[in-house]
Amino acid sequence: MATSPGEPRTRTSAEFVESSVLEAVVPASSDIDLEDELQSWDGKNDDESGSILPFLLQRNVLLLDELLPVYVAFRTPLVDDETLKLYLARLVLNLEGYAFSTSPPPEGEPKPGPTKELIYSSTIKDTDEPTVVRHGKGDESHTYVFWKVKAFISRPQGRFHKPAVYFQPTASFKPASTPQKTDPEDEYLPNCVPTALNLLQAFENDPALAGVHPRLSAMRINKMAPSAAPVIREMVRPIRSGQRPLFRILPALIWRVRYAKVHTNINDLSLLASLDLEVASYATYDVLLKSVNLTLHGGTVQPYVNGPQDSEAVYKPGDQLTYIYKITPDIASDGTPTLGTKGHFLTMHVSASVLMSAATHPAIAITWNTPVDFASASQHSPNLLKAAHTLSTPSTNNPDALPPVDDAATAPTSAINVTLTISGPPRVRTGEVFTWTVFIVNRSKTIRKLAIRIIPKRSPQQLASQSSHTQPHPSSSPPPSPPSSPSTKKPLLAPAIVDENILYAQQKGARTATAELVCLTTDIRVGQLAPGSCFTAEVKFLATGRGVLGIEGVRVLDLGSGEVVLGRDVPSVVAVGEGEEDEDRE
Structure with missing residues (x-):
C-alpha cells in the first residue's frame, strides 16, 4: 500500500458521505491487478465520461451465462486508517444488474412489457476484505477501496431487442450506535409508570355484576407504539454514484x-x-x-x-x-x-x-x-405398458406356469365415466333401414374426445368355424419320438403343422356367415365434450334376417387417454317380413 505525502485528516461522517463516489467497473483483462494499475497511473484524466478510474479499459460485450468479475470501486478523500476502518464497517453496499432494450422492436412485433429486468442482485458481506489503495498528492490525493464480486449474467425472462446490461451499485450508511433496551426483561409492569385507562370502569357499580369489578385495559384496544430514543441521522444525502457504462450481451x-x-x-x-x-x-x-x-x-x-x-x-x-x-x-x-x-x-x-x-x-x-x-x-397406453411389463416379468412362484394376465389391460374400465342411452323402434321390417338414437352424457370432470363404435354379434356358425380352426389337425410330418422316461405317456408339446396344403384347405373351406343386423354407421366421433354436457347421435342399421336381432355391444374409446369401455347392455329389435307385419295387424 502506497502512502501519499499529504497528511490524512479526520473527517466527519457527513463530509465522508458528501465527498465519496461509488462506481462499478468491468475490466477488459481477466487477470488484472487493480492495485498495480492504480499505482502506475500518472493522474491524468483524458476521459470525458467522468469515471473515477479513467485509466482502466473496460469490456464492451458481455456473454450470457458468464461468471463475470465485477469490481465495486469506492473513492473518498484521504482519511486516516482508523477513521476509514470505522466508516467502512458502517457502509452497506449492494450491487444490481439490469437488462433492457437499446432500440425499439421492429414493426409487427408486440410491444415489450417491462422496460428493464433485474438479472443479478447481491449484497457485499462484512467478511469480504476490500483492497485499499491511496493515490495522489495534495488536494488530488484520494483513497480507493475495491470489492470484487462474481456476478452471474443470467438469461432474462423478457424479450428485449438488442439487449444491454448495466450495473448499479448502491451504498447506505448505518448509524454509529443503536439504542439499547433499558427495560428489564423479567418485569411485567415497569415501576413509576401509570397504568392504562380501564375502559369498563363505568360498570363497576352495576348491581347486576354482584360486586365484580370488570377491567379492560386500553392497551388491548389501541396499538401503543413503544417510544425509542431518537436516532441521529448522520447521512445528509446518499453516496453519489459515478458513471454507469452499458455493455452489450450476446449468447x-x-x-x-x-x-x-x-x-x-x-x-x-x-x-x-x-x-x-x-x-x-x-x-x-x-x-x-x-x-x-x-x-x-x-x-x-x-x-x-x-x-x-x-x-x-x-x-x-x-x-x-x-x-x-x-x-x-x-x-x-x-x-x-x-x-x-x-x-x-x-x-x-x-x-x-x-x-x-x-x-x-x-x-x-x-x-x-x-x-x-x-x-x-412411448406412443403406447399405460394399460399396454403394464401388460407388457407383467408378461416380461417371470413368475417367482412356479417357473413353468404362465404369467398372470393384467386385468386392468384387458377388462373394460369405467374411468371414462360416460353414460350412453340408446333408444329405437321395437319392431323393424327386414330389408329396410332404421335408426337408433344414442344420447351421450359426460359425467367426468375432464373434457372428453370420444369415438364410439358398434360391435356386431357373431353368429353360432362363426363361433363353430372359429373353434374348428383352433383344433389341431394331423400333420404329414413324422411325429416326434417319445421321451425316454417310461412314466411319461403323453408328449409335452403338440405336433406342429408344417404342411402348407392343410392350412390352405382350412382357409378355403372356412364358411363365412353374413350378419343378420348390419350397422351402416362405422363410428361416431364426439370431439371436445365438456364436463356435464351431452351429445345426441344417430346410428343406422339394416336388418337382413328375421327374429330377435341384436349387437354384441358398444365400444367407447377416449382418444385423449386411450381408455376403452365396452358396454354390453344394449337393446334388441324384432325383425319381421312384410307379410308377417300385416298378419299381426289383423
Whole structure:
C-alpha cells in the first residue's frame, strides 16, 4: 500500500458521505491487478465520461451465462486508517444488474412489457476484505477501496431487442450506535409508570355484576407504539454514484435437445436424446469447451455415441457439435415411470471458456433443465405398458406356469365415466333401414374426445368355424419320438403343422356367415365434450334376417387417454317380413 505525502485528516461522517463516489467497473483483462494499475497511473484524466478510474479499459460485450468479475470501486478523500476502518464497517453496499432494450422492436412485433429486468442482485458481506489503495498528492490525493464480486449474467425472462446490461451499485450508511433496551426483561409492569385507562370502569357499580369489578385495559384496544430514543441521522444525502457504462450481451452457445424412441420391446421406455451445440456465429469468438454433461432426475443417462472428448479443442463460430445419449427412467413395479409424466427432468451442464482476446477469456457455466414425458413418447397406453411389463416379468412362484394376465389391460374400465342411452323402434321390417338414437352424457370432470363404435354379434356358425380352426389337425410330418422316461405317456408339446396344403384347405373351406343386423354407421366421433354436457347421435342399421336381432355391444374409446369401455347392455329389435307385419295387424 502506497502512502501519499499529504497528511490524512479526520473527517466527519457527513463530509465522508458528501465527498465519496461509488462506481462499478468491468475490466477488459481477466487477470488484472487493480492495485498495480492504480499505482502506475500518472493522474491524468483524458476521459470525458467522468469515471473515477479513467485509466482502466473496460469490456464492451458481455456473454450470457458468464461468471463475470465485477469490481465495486469506492473513492473518498484521504482519511486516516482508523477513521476509514470505522466508516467502512458502517457502509452497506449492494450491487444490481439490469437488462433492457437499446432500440425499439421492429414493426409487427408486440410491444415489450417491462422496460428493464433485474438479472443479478447481491449484497457485499462484512467478511469480504476490500483492497485499499491511496493515490495522489495534495488536494488530488484520494483513497480507493475495491470489492470484487462474481456476478452471474443470467438469461432474462423478457424479450428485449438488442439487449444491454448495466450495473448499479448502491451504498447506505448505518448509524454509529443503536439504542439499547433499558427495560428489564423479567418485569411485567415497569415501576413509576401509570397504568392504562380501564375502559369498563363505568360498570363497576352495576348491581347486576354482584360486586365484580370488570377491567379492560386500553392497551388491548389501541396499538401503543413503544417510544425509542431518537436516532441521529448522520447521512445528509446518499453516496453519489459515478458513471454507469452499458455493455452489450450476446449468447456464446446455442443448444437444442431432440428425442427419439428406441426401437426395442414395448416395456423399454428408453429414449435417445440428441444434444446439438452450436457456437454462435454472430458473436465471432472462439470457444474452448471443457465439459458437457447430461443428468436425469429419476433415471440414468448413458452416452450412446461418443461425442468430441478433446478438452483442449477450440471451436470456431458456426461449428456444430452433436452428443447422443440414452436416457432411461426408473421403472415402478407396474411398468410405468416412477415419477409419472411430469417428474423427470433432464439437466444439461456445460462449462466453457470464450477466447475474446489474448487477455480476455471469460468463463461460461450453463445449467439448463427441461421436463421429459416418457409415457407420451412411448406412443403406447399405460394399460399396454403394464401388460407388457407383467408378461416380461417371470413368475417367482412356479417357473413353468404362465404369467398372470393384467386385468386392468384387458377388462373394460369405467374411468371414462360416460353414460350412453340408446333408444329405437321395437319392431323393424327386414330389408329396410332404421335408426337408433344414442344420447351421450359426460359425467367426468375432464373434457372428453370420444369415438364410439358398434360391435356386431357373431353368429353360432362363426363361433363353430372359429373353434374348428383352433383344433389341431394331423400333420404329414413324422411325429416326434417319445421321451425316454417310461412314466411319461403323453408328449409335452403338440405336433406342429408344417404342411402348407392343410392350412390352405382350412382357409378355403372356412364358411363365412353374413350378419343378420348390419350397422351402416362405422363410428361416431364426439370431439371436445365438456364436463356435464351431452351429445345426441344417430346410428343406422339394416336388418337382413328375421327374429330377435341384436349387437354384441358398444365400444367407447377416449382418444385423449386411450381408455376403452365396452358396454354390453344394449337393446334388441324384432325383425319381421312384410307379410308377417300385416298378419299381426289383423
